[in-house]
Amino acid sequence: MKLNIAVLPGDGIGPEIMPQAIHVLDAIAKKFGHEFVYHEAICGAHAIDVCGDPFPDDTFKTCMDADAVLFAAVGDPRFDNDPTLKVRPETGLLAMRKKLGLFANVRPVATFDCLLHMSPLKESIIKGADFMVIRELTGGMYFGEKYQDNDRAYDTDVYSRPEIERILKVAFETAQRRNHHLTVVDKANVLASSRLWRQIAKEMEPQYPDVQTDYMFIDNCSMRVLTDPRFFDVIVTENTFGDILTDETSAITGSMGLQPSASLGDHTPLFEPVHGSWPQAAGKNLANPLAQILSAAMMLEHFGLKAEGALIREACNESLLQNIRTPEIQVEGGNHYGTTEVGQWITNYVAS
Amino acid sequence: MKLNIAVLPGDGIGPEIMPQAIHVLDAIAKKFGHEFVYHEAICGAHAIDVCGDPFPDDTFKTCMDADAVLFAAVGDPRFDNDPTLKVRPETGLLAMRKKLGLFANVRPVATFDCLLHMSPLKESIIKGADFMVIRELTGGMYFGEKYQDNDRAYDTDVYSRPEIERILKVAFETAQRRNHHLTVVDKANVLASSRLWRQIAKEMEPQYPDVQTDYMFIDNCSMRVLTDPRFFDVIVTENTFGDILTDETSAITGSMGLQPSASLGDHTPLFEPVHGSWPQAAGKNLANPLAQILSAAMMLEHFGLKAEGALIREACNESLLQNIRTPEIQVEGGNHYGTTEVGQWITNYVAS
Numbered sequence A, B: 001m002k003l004n005i006a007v008l009p010g011d012g013i014g015p016e017i018m019p020q021a022i023h024v025l026d027a028i029a030k031k032f033g034h035e036f037v038y039h040e041a042i043c044g045a046h047a048i049d050v051c052g053d054p055f056p057d058d059t060f061k062t063c064m065d066a067d068a069v070l071f072a073a074v075g076d077p078r079f080d081n082d083p084t085l086k087v088r089p090e091t092g093l094l095a096m097r098k099k100l101g102l103f104a105n106v107r108p109v110a111t112f113d114c115l116l117h118m119s120p121l122k123e124s125i126i127k128g129a130d131f132m133v134i135r136e137l138t139g140g141m142y143f144g145e146k147y148q149d150n151d152r153a154y155d156t157d158v159y160s161r162p163e164i165e166r167i168l169k170v171a172f173e174t175a176q177r178r179n180h181h182l183t184v185v186d187k188a189n190v191l192a193s194s195r196l197w198r199q200i201a202k203e204m205e206p207q208y209p210d211v212q213t214d215y216m217f218i219d220n221c222s223m224r225v226l227t228d229p230r231f232f233d234v235i236v237t238e239n240t241f242g243d244i245l246t247d248e249t250s251a252i253t254g255s256m257g258l259q260p261s262a263s264l265g266d267h268t269p270l271f272e273p274v275h276g277s278w279p280q281a282a283g284k285n286l287a288n289p290l291a292q293i294l295s296a297a298m299m300l301e302h303f304g305l306k307a308e309g310a311l312i313r314e315a316c317n318e319s320l321l322q323n324i325r326t327p328e329i330q331v332e333g334g335n336h337y338g339t340t341e342v343g344q345w346i347t348n349y350v351a352s
C-alpha cells in the first residue's frame, strides 16, 4: 500500500517523538512492502514564529492532499499566560479540526498491565478497563457564536441534526465492532442541545438492534468512570463534555504518555498522542515516544493494515515489559532510556 | 439563638433522613439553649403529585420567610426516562435555586480516615485531601437562552460581570478563611465567558494579596483532582463545569453519602446533602443520614454556632469509629444499623 502522510511535529517534544514514529513506520514499510511518503508541515507556535499563523494554508493544503495526518502536539508557554491572545497555538489546533472536518475524536482508554500501579485508581477498579470515548470535535461551544465585552460574555452551545447524526453513527458503528454497548453522555435534564442529542440517538437506536444503548448524565458519568470504569464500552458525547471526560479518562489509565487518538471526519483522518507538547522536556531526549508510535499504529489500522498495527503494539508492549522505558515510567533501578533509545529499540523490534 | 428553619424533605429517602437531622438539631437546641422552629414544605415529585408544581409558591414563601432552608433531595424514577418533560422534580430544583438567588454552591471535599479505603483512589493519593469547590449556581447554560426544534438546538452560556464578581468574592473570602489558595477553573482558551471570568478574577486579585490565585483549565483540573487532590484548597468555577467537577470530587472521597453542601445567595441560605434521593432505598430504613445531619451542622456553623457544629461533627465521627453505620459503609461482620438507629445514636451522643 502507498500512503501519503502529512507529518506535523508541532511544538515542544513533538519534533523529538515524531522521528521515532517515522522510524517505526519505515521499518514496517520495509518489512511489509509498503510505501510511506512523508510530507512535513509546520503548525502551532513554531508556525506562528515562521509566518504568524498557527495553521498556515500550506499546511492545510499538505493535509488535504495526504491520505492521513500524523500530528504530535502544539503549545508553548510563551502563549500560556494570556488565553485571550487572538493568535495562539491552540487556535491553530481548532482551525485544523474545523478545516479538516475532523468531527469525531476517538480515544481508546486502554490500560497496560505493567503500568497499572501508576494509575491514581486502585488496581482492583481500573484493571481490565477497556473502552473508547468518542468526542464530537467540530461543534458545540467551541464553534458557536461568541460575544465578549467588559460586562457580559456568552458562548453558544449549538448543534444541528446532521452534526449529531454523523457522530452518533460513528459511535453506534464503533460499538458494533466492539462489545455492543454504547453510552450516550449528555445533560438532557438541563440542556436543550442535549435533549436534541438524546432524541436523535433514540431515533437511531432501532437501526442498531445489536447495540445496547444507555444514557447517562455527564455529572454522573464523571463519577462512574472512576468507580466502575469496566462498565463502559463506547461513550459518545459532545465537544465540551468530551474535552473534560477524555482528560479524566486518560488520567485514570496511569499511562497518559501512552495514549494515542484518532480524529476522523470528512477529509483526511488525523492521528495524534493524547498528551500535550510538554515544553519543559523539549530538547532533553526525555519524552516518551510511545503515544506517537501507537498513533502511527492506529493510522495503519485505520487503513486496514491490521498485522502492521499489531506488530507495532507488540513492540511497544515488549519494550515496557523489558523496561526499555523513558524516565517517567522507568522502574526503580531500571536503566536510563531516552526518547531516541526507546524509539530505536521499538524500530529494531519491528524490523527484526 | 432562635432560627426559623424551612424543612424540605423532598423525595425518595428525603423523608427518612430529614427527621434524623431534626432530632439532632433538637438535641443541640436543648443542650445549648437555642430555639429551632421548623416549617415543613413540599417540593420535588411529591409536590408535583400534590399540586402539579415541583417548587410551589407556598414552599417558596416558606423558604423566603425562614432564616435557613434544610433540604434533602428530589428525584423520582417516574420522571427519569423522559428528561424532556416540562414539569420534573429537577425543574423544581432549578426554580428553587433561581428564585432563592442561591448563586454559590459550596461543597467541602473532606475525607474520613476510616472510610478512605472506600475511595476509588489510592489511599496514598487521597489521604489528607481537604478542599472546597465553589460552584456558581444560577447562571451559565442552566439559565441562558435555549432553543430546540427538530433539527437544531442551542443553549447559551452567558455570564454578566456582577454575577461573576459576587461568586468570586465568595471564593476569595473562603480562601482567606482557609489556606489562602484559590484555583479559578475555566476554559479561557476556548470560551468567551471563561475569558471574562478570568479577566475579572485578575482584576480582583490585588484586593486579596493574602490569597495565592492560580488558573486552571477545566480539562486539566478534571485530571489534577485525581492525581494530586491535595494541591487544592478552594476551587471556583461556573455552573456547568461545577456540576461535573463537584460530582467527580465527591466520588473521590469514597464517602459520597457523607458529604454536605451549602448554597448561599441573596436571600435564605440552603443546606443539603450532596447525594440524591436514592428512590430504590426509600422506605427501607437503609439510607445513611450523615450527609443530612452534617448539612445541619454546616447550617449552624453558618450562623456562627461553632461549638454546636463541632459537636455534631464529633458525634458523626464517633459513630463511624464505633461502626454505628448504615449497610453501605458497614465493615464486615459489623452490626446492622438502619437510618433511624444511626440517627438515634448520634442524637444520643449530642444529648449526653
Ligand SMILES: CC(C)[C@H](C(=O)O)[C@@H](O)C(=O)O
Pocket (backbone or CB within 6 Å): A090, A093, A094, A243, B189, B190, B219
Ligand atoms: C488546547 C485545547 C483547545 C484543546 C481542546 O479543548 O479541545 C485540548 O484541551 C484538547 O482536548 O485537545
Ligand SMILES: CC(C)[C@H](C(=O)O)[C@@H](O)C(=O)O
Pocket (backbone or CB within 6 Å): A189, A190, A219, B090, B093, B094, B243
Ligand atoms: C438534577 C440536576 C438538575 C442538578 C444539576 O445539574 O445542577 C444536579 O446534578 C446537581 O448537581 O445538583
